[in-house]
Amino acid sequence: MALSPRLEMRQSQSLVMTPQLQQAIKLLQLSNLDLSAYVEQQLTENPLLQRGEDGEAEGDRAAPEADVATLGADALVAPDAPMASEADSPLDASYDDVFAEGNDMGSLPASASRGSLPDDGDGLEGTLSAAIGLKEHLLEQLQATKVGLDERFIIAALIEGVDDAGYLNESLEDVAERLGVELEAVEDALWVLHGFDPTGVGARSLAECLRLQCAAANRLDPAMAAMLDNLELVARRDVKRLGEVCGVDAEDIHDMIAELRRLNPKPGLAFEHDLSPPAVPDVLVRRAADGSWVVELNAEVLPRVLIDRRYLARVSAQVGPGGRARADKAYVSDCLSQATWLVKALDQRARTILKVATELVRRQQPFLEQGVRHLRPLNLKAIAEETSLHESTVSRVTANKTMATPRGVFDLKYFFTAAIASADGGEAHSAEAVRDRIKHLIDDEPPGAILSDDAIVALLKDEGVTIARRTVAKYRESLRIPSSVERRRLKAMSA
CATH class of the missing domain: 1.10.10.60 (Homeodomain-like)
Structure with a gap:
């Protein structure tokens, strides 16, 4: 068969991922801090955007009016505004659609937006000090500790109760009641926390903090234990009474006091503090008077962005004839296009988060009502099928998001169990x-x-x-x- 050049016409269908759609999808997995930084950048670069305030009606809102859902015993009462389905959702796409070969989400084309999303691993946290705070240090150790999910929940709750000095301020009884677990389970979790660095973290008193450090240094003998039980005598420098209590002479008492002075009464202060603002939950869950569960978006972390229509009209009226006018019109049109996209993308992001969070609450009602031990097995596919979204979309929605419940604040990822x-x-x-x-x-x-x-x-x-x-x-x-x-x-x- 002879080889010769020829022209052929073929017709095929494929999903085209535009740069703006790629950015809209990436908005889903941003934390509220990273999203706030991105929106601030857009407000700075786009003159047609302005910050929306509560009750402001001028322009187009970026946050949905219906940001609350109520979950009853048997049915879900959806918000007034309908949720977007997979067919009309501009944010839903499969993993292969977005991360196809040659398509790097970390380096979007310049035409995608006048601003750019922070690259993975180089967002707001890239501007912070290389040092980490005490709680971040403890959570990193928790991730490397082989414990069950229920015990991990309890340890994480204890870490949240640790102050800057490294002391646990909440009583174990209160933690057990809040999480719906037995006191023994909280005590076991505290024992694990006491093994974390820095030594002495999670102590409930100065004596316990020093005791943990002495034990780690293999210096918790009966005499030292007796001294730690009588720190008020140390404060009064009552060497004679300390000698009687500890059963040693005055010289040994002075040596023991010198050892205590070498310990760190506030081990947590060795770490950086206030590196970032306190974490604010994205979703709020509360019990209504009729017993149903109310799921709502946290208004504090919802960006409210408007298109300044008055400024747009004034600028458009000032564009005169000539070659420069065409460039001015193109710039204004580009700004309007980007502003309109951002308003719609933020609105869809908020609705999608609420939709997924509501289904999570419906599936995990036993946990909310009875505690950690009643978590149900759950995977991304189950949520995706119920919400008519792709699994990769659900994964992005639950990434870097937290939910505040009567039992504490948890990452959305925590509700998925094998x-x-x-x-x-x-x-x-x-x-x-x-x-x-x-x-x-x-x-x-x-x-x-x-x-x-x-x-x-x-x-x-x-x-x-x-x-x-x-x-x-x-x-x-x-x-x-x-x-x-x-x-x-x-x-x-x-x-």
Whole structure:
């Protein structure tokens, strides 16, 4: 067959991702701080944009009027303004649509906007000091700690209660009541926190802070423990009385006091503070008087941007004839186009966040009502199917967003947990609920009948949970529970 050049016409369909659509999608995953920085940049560069204030009606709003949804016992009462579906949503696209080969979201074309979104990893945080604050330092250690999701929730709540000096200001009883967990679980979580750097963090008193540091230095002998129990005598420099209490002579007392002076009574002050404004939740969840759950967007973090129509009319009227007039008109048209896009993109972003958050609350009502142990198994696909969005859109919406609930402030990502199949074909079990059940089985085992991993598998199967022995071992290790052999040895020694 001879080869020769020829012309052919083909017809095909494809999704074209315009630069503005790419930016609109990226707006979804920005935190409220990064979004605020981007909007401020747009306000500076686009003369047709102005900041909207509450009650201001001039121009086009960037935040939706209907930013509240109410979740009852059986049904969802949607806001007055309809939510955009996947078919008409300019923000919804699959991962491949956005991150196709040769399409780098980190370097959008200059024509996408007069301003540019902050690159991943180089947003507002890029302007901050390289040093991090105490809570950020503790949260980084929490991420590297192998604990269950329920215990991770509790430790995160304790970290939020740590002040700048490193002390825990909230009582363990209050934390247990707020999170709906047992006091023992909070005490176990505090024990984990006490192992974090800096030594002494999470202490509830000066004596406990110094005790933790002495224990870490292997200097918590009976004499030092007695001195820490009588710090008021140290403050009064009552060496004679301290010698009687500690059972040592005056020279040893002076040496012990010198050791205490070398410790850090406020370990948290070694870290930077106020590096960034306090985190403000994106979504607020509260219980209504009739028992339903109200989900609303936090107005404090909703950018309110308007198109200044009066200024637009005045500028348009001043454009005269000639070659320069064409350039002026093109500039005004470009500014109007970008301003209109920003108003619509921010509006759609807010509606999409509310839509996803409302479905999350509906799925996780048992957690809101009964506590962390009642988290249901959930994945991105379930939320995507219910909200008519793509999974990648749901992933972007839940990234860098927080929700304030009566049980505390949580990242939206925290509400997604793995599922374990039911033995009788019923509803799947949350992995965290199964992990908690394993912990209780081991806690309740008698000294003479230590449960092996195989025995735990059999007990869980009787309760309708299908789980492999290696999974039980993995969950047990994540709970920092020793094997049956080690537990048998430990209980024999303590008997």
